[in-house]
Amino acid sequence: MQMTGAEALLEALRREGVEVIFGYPGGALLPVYDVLYDTKDIRHILMRHEQGAAHAADGYARASGKVGVCMATSGPGGTNLVTGIATAYMDSIPIVAITGQVPTFAVGKDAFQEADITGITMPITKHNYLITDANELPRIIKEAFHIARTGRPGPVLIDLPRDVQQETIEFKYPEKVRLRGYRPITTGHARMIERAAAMIDEAERPVIYGGGGVTASDAQAELVALAEKADIPVTMTLMGKGGFPDDHELSLGMPGMHGTAYANYALHEADLIIALGTRFDDRVTGKLDTFARRAKVIHVDVDPAEIGKNVKPALPIVGDVKQVVGELAKRVKENKHPEWRKRIEEWKSQYPLTWKGEGLKPQYVIQEIWRATEGRAVIVTEVGQNQMWAAQFYPCRETRQFLTSGGLGTMGYGFPAAIGAQVARPDRSVWDIAGDGSIQMNIQELASAVAAKLPVKIAILNNGYLGMVRQWQTLFFHDRISHTDIAEATPDFVKLAEAYGAVGIRVTEKSEVPAAIARAMEITDRPCMIDFHVARDENVMPMVPAGGTVDDMLVD
Amino acid sequence: MKHTISVLVNNRPGVLARTAGLFSRRGFNIESLAVSATNDPDISRMTIVVDGQDQVLEQISKQLYKLMDVIKVLDHQDEPVVTRELALVKVRADANSRAEIMQTVSIFRANIVDISETTFTVEVTGGADKIDALIKLLSKHGIKEMMRTGRIVLSRGPRTA
Ligand SMILES: Cc1ncc(C[n+]2csc(CCOP(=O)(O)OP(=O)(O)O)c2C)c(N)n1
Numbered sequence: 001m002q003m004t005g006a007e008a009l010l011e012a013l014r015r016e017g018v019e020v021i022f023g024y025p026g027g028a029l030l031p032v033y034d035v036l037y038d039t040k041d042i043r044h045i046l047m048r049h050e051q052g053a054a055h056a057a058d059g060y061a062r063a064s065g066k067v068g069v070c071m072a073t074s075g076p077g078g079t080n081l082v083t084g085i086a087t088a089y090m091d092s093i094p095i096v097a098i099t100g101q102v103p104t105f106a107v108g109k110d111a112f113q114e115a116d117i118t119g120i121t122m123p124i125t126k127h128n129y130l131i132t133d134a135n136e137l138p139r140i141i142k143e144a145f146h147i148a149r150t151g152r153p154g155p156v157l158i159d160l161p162r163d164v165q166q167e168t169i170e171f172k173y174p175e176k177v178r179l180r181g182y183r184p185i186t187t188g189h190a191r192m193i194e195r196a197a198a199m200i201d202e203a204e205r206p207v208i209y210g211g212g213g214v215t216a217s218d219a220q221a222e223l224v225a226l227a228e229k230a231d232i233p234v235t236m237t238l239m240g241k242g243g244f245p246d247d248h249e250l251s252l253g254m255p256g257m258h259g260t261a262y263a264n265y266a267l268h269e270a271d272l273i274i275a276l277g278t279r280f281d282d283r284v285t286g287k288l289d290t291f292a293r294r295a296k297v298i299h300v301d302v303d304p305a306e307i308g309k310n311v312k313p314a315l316p317i318v319g320d321v322k323q324v325v326g327e328l329a330k331r332v333k334e335n336k337h338p339e340w341r342k343r344i345e346e347w348k349s350q351y352p353l354t355w356k357g358e359g360l361k362p363q364y365v366i367q368e369i370w371r372a373t374e375g376r377a378v379i380v381t382e383v384g385q386n387q388m389w390a391a392q393f394y395p396c397r398e399t400r401q402f403l404t405s406g407g408l409g410t411m412g413y414g415f416p417a418a419i420g421a422q423v424a425r426p427d428r429s430v431w432d433i434a435g436d437g438s439i440q441m442n443i444q445e446l447a448s449a450v451a452a453k454l455p456v457k458i459a460i461l462n463n464g465y466l467g468m469v470r471q472w473q474t475l476f477f478h479d480r481i482s483h484t485d486i487a488e489a490t491p492d493f494v495k496l497a498e499a500y501g502a503v504g505i506r507v508t509e510k511s512e513v514p515a516a517i518a519r520a521m522e523i524t525d526r527p528c529m530i531d532f533h534v535a536r537d538e539n540v541m542p543m544v545p546a547g548g549t550v551d552d553m554l555v556d
Numbered sequence: 557m558k559h560t561i562s563v564l565v566n567n568r569p570g571v572l573a574r575t576a577g578l579f580s581r582r583g584f585n586i587e588s589l590a591v592s593a594t595n596d597p598d599i600s601r602m603t604i605v606v607d608g609q610d611q612v613l614e615q616i617s618k619q620l621y622k623l624m625d626v627i628k629v630l631d632h633q634d635e636p637v638v639t640r641e642l643a644l645v646k647v648r649a650d651a652n653s654r655a656e657i658m659q660t661v662s663i664f665r666a667n668i669v670d671i672s673e674t675t676f677t678v679e680v681t682g683g684a685d686k687i688d689a690l691i692k693l694l695s696k697h698g699i700k701e702m703m704r705t706g707r708i709v710l711s712r713g714p715r716t717a
């Protein structure tokens with residue numbers, strides 16, 4: 001069938017099952033937007049900043065498990081995507097970003113709105129393409145989606161010059177992808193799995209340490225089966241949260257800098273660590289040489305480059321977490337570790353995850369949101385204290401229920417990602433747990449959410465500070481609060497919400513919290529922003545200082 | 557420790573930038589680099605000399621494999637290989653020194669490929685040690701200009717990458 005490059009793009013997206021594009025138009029994308037004018041089966045959500053479009057595609061991908069798609073024009077459109085692409089890259093999230101580009105004959109001439117976006121995004125994409133011939137478009141789109149979603153997932157960018165969008169081609173969508181240099185290993189080596197099972201059978205103090213790979217491979221059922229059969233406590237990283245039910249009796253919560261004391265103690269005393277789809281990030285390990293030094297490590301990851309990058313495992317298994325854990329669950333012996341479990345229970349009662357004091361505490365707000373949503377909301381976070389409290393005080397039972405920028409730590413991620421998540425999960429209440437600083441980084445997306453009638457809830461834990469940075473200044477820089485007090489010029493969030501046509505609610509007393517949340521839950525046709533004026537000087541605890549060990553852990 | 561690796565890549569625009577970018581971004585140092593087409597027009601071959609412990613090499617190789625355009629990575633550490641570098645050296649050559657330079661060049665089985673009133677241009681191929689040695693000898697006459705290629709390597713025997 002004959003069609004233009006722009007039509008071919010939409011047709012290829014259709015073949016890939018794309019339901020929604022988060023985008024923002026511009027000169028270099030005019031031919032594509034002209035096709036979108038008549039497109040009914042693919043929804044386009046107009047964002048108000050390209051960064052928002054990238055985060056929304058990312059939030060959609062995390063919430064649905066499908067590939068998210070965002071689109072931006074050349075030059076500033078593309079560069080505005082960069083933070084969102086880098087965020088997705090660090091957390092291995094499958095998105096396809098499509099950028100307009102100046103016509104091929106103008107490329108390299110510093111044409112109006114030209115930026116070398118493939119050059120710029122080389123280090124933050126799994127792969128990228130500049131299409132110079134429209135005949136290659138179907139193959140490239142096919143490859144891009146394949147690369148984004150298989151192996152270790154990640155963002156792929158496609159740069160599409162304007163003249164290529166207008167060329168006429170004979171459209172033929174390839175059935176298969178042929179990539180000579182790309183063959184992800186998804187099936188774990190059977191003998192290694194056998195050996196791993198034997199190590200698990202012999203361990204006296206085993207701990208499973210799971211990460212984003214558990215989410216990516218959708219391995220919750222297999223993981224629960226393994227943990228229960230072999231009686232192994234499980235700690236899930238920020239990226240893995242929900243991959244193992246937080247309310248399970250074997251759950252240790254999150255490890256690392258702001259993890260639970262008992263998760264950190266358990267890792268410290270373990271004789272075997274089964275690391276699943278996780279990369280021994282410095283926020284988890286603290287000082288590497290002392291991390292879990294009593295333990296042998298089994299490391300399962302689909303990305304061979306992660307194995308041995310930070311920690312040299314006793315047993316490496318390259319493969320898909322779901323497949324490998326499924327096999328392990330079959331092969332391990334039924335087991336019990338009563339002494340180990342008892343030790344952990346002691347830690348749990350000695351160092352419970354809690355907070356002190358009355359008043360309108362941020363932790364209380366999150367707990368109330370959890371109560372009101374029966375623990376079933378999709379929680380998206382910004383970055384800072386809000387993020388850590390959300391992780392600590394909103395227990396999740398399901399995979400893809402907790403979306404956060406773990407690797408890059410991108411303030412401004414939460415709200416646009418919540419928009420994407422709400423599009424993916426119209427059946428669920430979606431909450432952005434926000435800070436007063438972070439929310440101002442992509443506040444313009446209120447307009448997108450209002451226009452798309454998305455009932456996203458934004459809970460601002462308004463402490464008048466860039467709180468997490470303030471916390472570090474308090475603890476490690478002699479309480480010298482340098483440029484982190486933002487209270488003075490914080491906007492009136494209620495008026496701001498109303499100005500956009502959203503609902504705004506202010507809460508200044510603890511007693512008002514439940515009613516405010518209940519009111520927000522009733523709104524179904526527009527976003528609702530609740531401005532919680534929480535206790536200003538609260539710190540996130542426990543805390544293992546950067547590069548520290550469990551012995552350095554602060555508990556309050 | 558120095559390692560010489562061969563990297564087979566798709567012969568496409570941008571592949572060199574992707575590969576070189578990976579080295580600098582991950583803090584790996586390239587000591588020398590040579591790239592060319594191969595007998596297969598779809599494939600280019602790079603020979604890269606890097607300095608690093610075995611563990612670093614393993615990381616480099618794994619990270620390289622993550623690039624879509626990288627087809628094969630070969631560390632030539634434990635195998636017999638043929639390695640060559642090429643240098644062109646423009647050396648000052650006056651009536652007094654010409655004979656000596658010519659003799660040196662012939663001992664090294666190098667060639668004089670250009671002559672002027674005051675200079676010779678010497679072409680030499682071989683391993684790095686041989687080229688270093690010749691350059692050292694020529695330098696006492698005064699080297700005016702020189703250029704060395706990166707190392708290139710093939711495995712000995714019938715083995716191919
Ligand atoms: C884009 C970006 N800029 C700067 C930072 C550094 N940073 C981390 S947390 C934080 C403070 C966040 O403040 P707020 O959103 O109010 O959250 P709080 O910690 O107060 O809950 C800052 C500035 C960041 N993570 N991202």
Ligand SMILES: [Mg+2]
Nearest residue numbers: 435436465467
């Ligand atoms: Mg704040």
